[in-house]
Amino acid sequence: MQLTSLPTRVIFVRHGRSTYNEQGRYQGSSDQAVLTANGHRTAQLVGQALQSEKIHAIYSSPLKRVQQTVDAICDQLPSKAIPMDVRDDLREIDLPAWEGLPYKTVRTHQVDTYRCWIERPHEFQMARCPHSSFDAERAAPESFYPVRDLYGRAQRFWHTVLPQHAGQTLLVVSHGGTIHALISTALGLTPEQHHCLQQSNCGVSVLEFPPAANFAQLCQLNDTGAIGELLPKLKAGRQGLRLLLLPVEPEMPLNGVPDFLEEIHLDFSLQTHGLISDFQTAQLLSNHPETVQLQVQREDFIQAWQQTLNLRGQQSSETLLTGLVIASPDKIQALLMQIIGIAPHEDDLLSLNPGRMSVVHFANSQSRPILQGLNIYTNCVKRHNSVSPHNLLVAV
Template sequence: MFIADHAAILPKFQVMQSSLFRGCLVQSAPLFCHLFKAHKIEYRFRIFRLKVKACGGEQRKRVVVVRHGQSTWNEEGRIQGSSDFSVLTQKGEMQAETSRQMLLRDTFDVCFHSPLARSKRTAEIICDSRKLEMIPEYDLREIDLYSFQGLLKIEGKKRYGEAYSQWQKDAANFVIDGHYPVRELWERAKACWSKILSHKGQSILVVAHNAVNQALVATAIGLGPEYFRILLQSNCGISVLDITPSIIDNGFPYICLDRLNQTPNSPITPITPGQSVGRKTEDRIILVCHGTTGSIAEGGLPTSFDAPMNMLGTIQSQKTAELLLDLRVGSILCSPHFVALKTAEAIAQVQEAADCLGADCVPRYVEIKQMQELGDMSWEVLLEQLQNQVGQFGRWQECLQQNCDNLEDTFSNFWDRAGEAWNSLTKQLGDLRKDLSSPERNVIVVSHEIVNIGILCHCLGLEKSSIAAFHLDTGSISMIDFPDGPNGRGVVRCLNYTAHLGRWSVPVTRPAMAEEDF
């Protein structure tokens, strides 16, 4: 992971270099640091901690980021940029209404929104009768694309040729009219964070656009402009970021991406014209977190991988299997642990019944393969070292954030094993691609949340210090697309998707903890 050097101390924020960095300590990502050299940006890896102060004290904050619904220019395939000529289509209004219903159980203190009509209208629909402070923020406008704005995509390709090709293939270095739009956007996103986190509210709603939402998420967890188009944002997709104070005296908060691009529609649904949700692909890896066991408390750790799923876990597995019925599965890989195997079996059984359930004209027989790399990760040793601390710190992410000095060897071994698992998965995907008799190139991986997070971090090319910057719930799915094939770069379509769990899903905004609980 490349993170640029800190440039300036922002109002109400104190960014400090960590004195505890050992390569395994997971810290909050720096939001505000870019170094320009000549016409290129150089990113140098460095870990910082972010001190967030509001109203004179530390506060836990949850920021929910939503993209606007489908617009008229989305539907036409026209480049919008920061222009303000498009409005929501009827479908876009329906998407916004669905998002409102998805967030119905959630409470917000304030809503920041882009002043552009398509985002402003989306914010109005989502907030509806809520008596929220609505703050239009100009820096939340969409990416400035200058001469590209207003052109149909096919017109842009014809008129600008090489420049349009660079926009598609190397956006971080794309230049037009003397500007680097993506680099400018990343700087603007950092300015947005300064304003958003300075607000006294603890539950904050942000409604904006595709590119700027990507930049907000990426800068929050320390990723540079080279990650543009890697963390997808669909129309009305919801992403959630937690900023949590340390429970240790004089400690520092950390930032965790709780979910990415939870959409009104299923992420399994094929791409259709006008969706504007990334490139079409036939190669995917879907990371499935197994169902809950009786030994897993919310956010905690299992006492045994051989524990059976409880009733909630059984429901979660069945709901996940139903969601994946819309996908022709090529292979199911799972860890050798009992609970992962049972979740995998639920998925395979529903695939086999595809004809009876009306999803296909024939049964789909999918082989389950136990993948030793997913189990042989020294996880039991790490579990034993973390178990006694979970009660003190909360989720295991807090444990790794606040007290991993004595875990370096174990954690490094786990990280290396996760890398081996990632390499095996991409090889499996490549083998399916070579096998002409197997047109389904969708690989399902069933394992524990921390194992799936380790795999995800390797997919993104991050350091092990990033592993606690992500959260997955039991029963969730995360989808990685490979539009350029298994040897190409992975694109995260969604992370910690739980909408398919219905009433059993975790609310997007959990009730904020009282200050005395920290």
Template sequence: MSKVYIVRHGESVWNLEHRLQGGRDPALSKAGYSQAARVAAVLEGLGVAAVYSSPLRRAAETARLIAGVLRVPLLLHADLREISMGAWEGVPFHDLVARDGEAYRAWIAAPADRCPPGGEPMAAFAGRVMAVLEEVREKHSREDTVLVTHGVVARVLVARTLGLDLNHIYRMRVSNCSLSCLTFDGDFPRVGLLNQVGHLGTQIGEDPHTLV
């Protein structure tokens, strides 16, 4: 049996500005570092063998803090980076809704069937993300690991593990520095945790930065 813990990166400066991030590379905010320390404390003592991370700064900075606390290797994997959102990246959410709201809402409703202008198709994105999960599982078949990544990556990992339609991934909330867990035991994968945020002291319903 093995467990894969999924951590979304801490709050970034673009989360604060309500900008869509995608493949762009903003840094963590001050609060993001604090969130990373809190999730690291939760993971400490669980016997994790390694931390894998997206190379984008908001994830890599989160992962570096976690790996340091856990005293385990940190491995950056390019295919854990967030989905590319093309022309929408860096645009403040209220501007995007005003300018291209119909297309954005259509994409959120059915992201497997639609694509942001110049963005990454969901099928290709999901393929690279799931290939990383298989690689990690093969290398750590009897060990627990941590993947530090992004909101859409986390949603796809959970949805594909459960055999869910990728058009429904935005029905899942994935908060900054939330903790989810996939458990693999033979041919029966389970989701043991999804968007656990108790370690952050977040109030119920208080979740301002869930934009992709």
């Protein structure tokens, strides 16, 4: 392996919105879905946002919706000579019994199986489709563990690809479940923790592998600013509790954050006492006069956090409560690590940027929270329902 002092940087992009996404159907590793017109347009916007990146290689899934996304991205990149490699390991999770079925049908008619998929993904099993008429005549079709299988593919990808690209920047274009598995395996998370990270259509995530280190660092998760979405869409629905986590340092300028928050409805704000001035608080919430403001002492922050979570039990299952949490980076980092299952002594696995937003959704329909976004860029310029594509990615 080539020796280098630079980290290996991996930029992930999930494919653009597809016809099956539009219809609310499970896609899995089937290859029936193609990009919608909007999916193609947003993929082009991501390509524009990546124009300043020096990408050394592109890896992608073989499925059509991803290949169409790659084509749209590459049309916007200045270099037309980036090596490309299509890998079967990067296809979406195999869900043969659900592929093509509406989400609602599965939730309604396969209640126990669906609950296992959401709450115990490491135990989730499914029968493989027969490969021939001879296989179809067998009494008992072979079953497998789709999430475990996906994580095995992710591990195999890292083991084969990383040694070839020390100190380089890679672009990986794939699927929501596959990118989740790639990030999880790089951070040492297990199939049991699947569903804790969200990856939206054309959402951008970034991992770094420091040289000579045996771990990766998550630098950005699911930033959708390049496609004009300030916050990632609520995959689990507009219900439950959504927290916008803003790490700040004393006397730190908050340029762009008030404008970022302007179009977001806030029900309450929670901050540690004395962390920012009253003037800064008023500036942050200048467009939210009805927002309930709460302050706590630094040592009471974790307890206040738990009390905030209890608000879920006091609201209708059909409503969404959104709160802004302002705290020091170490407090926010501790909370995020707790949410996604990273041990306290492994704080190097998350790189938190002060002034950038992270988003957590506590959906009433799920027992575990979802990290929707990490280090979302807040100082973007909104023009004609889109954003400036520049500087959206976390700098090295």
